[in-house]
Amino acid sequence: DQQVKQNSPSLSVQEGRISILNCDYTNSMFDYFLWYKKYPAEGPTFLISISSIKDKNEDGRFTVFLNKSAKHLSLHIVPSQPGDSAVYFCAASSSNGKLQFGAGTQVVVTP
């Protein structure tokens, strides 16, 4: 039973526009959330994270929003660039649990 869900397997966005990736979770014990980015034939790389005590974390073009009551988080990429084309994984963990990943969203940034 997947406790972290990314319901959009793919997203196409024009260069310069905003990309919004969504992630839902079911386990209320999750208190730390991460986004990883993966290029083909490479391992995932850490992008940004957020603790449950915050509702927003920003790092350059990347912002993660957390809505605990809705058990929902989102990743905003502004502006989107061709190098952002990759698979993005949402992940969540609790202090005494293991890291759980969503199925991923393939982002394609078009010129």
Add this chain to the structure above:
Amino acid sequence: NAGVTQTPKFQVLKTGQSMTLQCAQDMNHEYMSWYRQDPGMGLRLIHYSVGAGITDQGEVPNGYNVSRSTTEDFPLRLLSAAPSQTSVYFCASSRDGNTDTQYFGPGTRLTVL
């Protein structure tokens, strides 16, 4: 630093064969883990280790063994390969466990015929 390295990059096995996927890290990280990635399933934790001599099961441990004799190395053994183990395998390490940034290796693509 080489980071996290994995060998081999590709492997084809026949059903019933055994093999070991190698993983090494040079960042002196205590926490290491193995994941498998399957289409539509994301990354699923197989086994993990919080330090040399200590291992534990993840979400999908059946058919796999691990050991951690040194801080640097964390091999994953397939005891008797099955077609259901066809997947891409990633090793990861971190300093402080599953709430810390995980550093992933480049992956091993395994096909079991």
